[in-house]
Amino acid sequence: MYGTAPGLYLLAPASWEGEVPEGITKVYRFDTAVSAVIPRAFMDDTDADRAAIQPVINQIMMYPLAEYTGKLQTTDWSQAPTLPPFGGDGGDSETHWVDPTIFFDDLPALLTEVPAKPGEQALYDWIGSLTDPTVTAAHADLLRATAVAADKDLIDPLFQFRNIGVPAGNHWTTQHNGAQFGTDYLSRTAMAKANIFVNSPNETAYFYLDLDEAGERLDGDRTYTVTFPAGQLPPARGFWSLTLYNQHHFFAPNDLNRYSLGTKNKDLKSNPDGSLTLTVQATRPDNADANWLPAPAGEPFSLYLRAYWPEDAILDGTWTPPAAVPA
Structure with a gap:
């Protein structure tokens, strides 16, 4: 839906x-039978802009077709309740969306809910053979043990940004097929594990960093600098941001409530x-x-650079992000 004008849009499954x-x-x-919509509205990191943008956000509404009136509907999103975190404790551990011990119990419903794309039916049939009751009944313990092992040895490492995508220089990695993975099932799995809801490359470029200039893990006990040479800020027609996440991919709490720096920060100080x-x-x-991005003390963390448009x-690939240089 990138680049859409204001209006009333209908979202429907392909079968509707x-x-x-x-x-x-x-x-x-x-x-698919399940979808998600994530609206974004850019604002400067100021109280004035935060207040100014609220009426715009209030016009972003989603509701069932049965409630459609033909007129724009609004709500005051500033009064929306805060929901508790799902499957995690708000930052102290990774959110686990899949329980490998019941993976094969849930698989039949998933294969029905997410139908095969053109060219995938043979793969679906092969995977579906593992859900045959005669197979699952006879090999339940083996299937469960295999799922647990695969989750630990194959899926868990994909949570680390350095293990996904392609090298982009200075120990950064990136990916070039976001939201259009095709048959690249490894990248699709990695994004679902570590960076779900990515946009297509022409909408947003993503760069991930777990390691400093020397190849050592980024750690909150050390100080790092990230320097963009003159004229070499991330070239984005929209905006860019450098965000810090803790080892569980959550924001790291800090007194400034600051989790990123970028276009939105109007008080960044340039060097001479x-x-x-x-x-x-x-x-x-x-x-x-003004140029400080707070890190979690004594904990590993990751840096994540986004360039919108x-x-x-x-x-x-002409432009690449600079290294994180340890002090």
């Missing part, structure tokens, strides 16, 4: 054959030569903290 009511701007189809240096460490720096220099 209902009548499109008058006033609908466009119909978007999704090819025009370069921009961001400091990543656990303690507040002695100098001005990237320019060709990112898409063709």
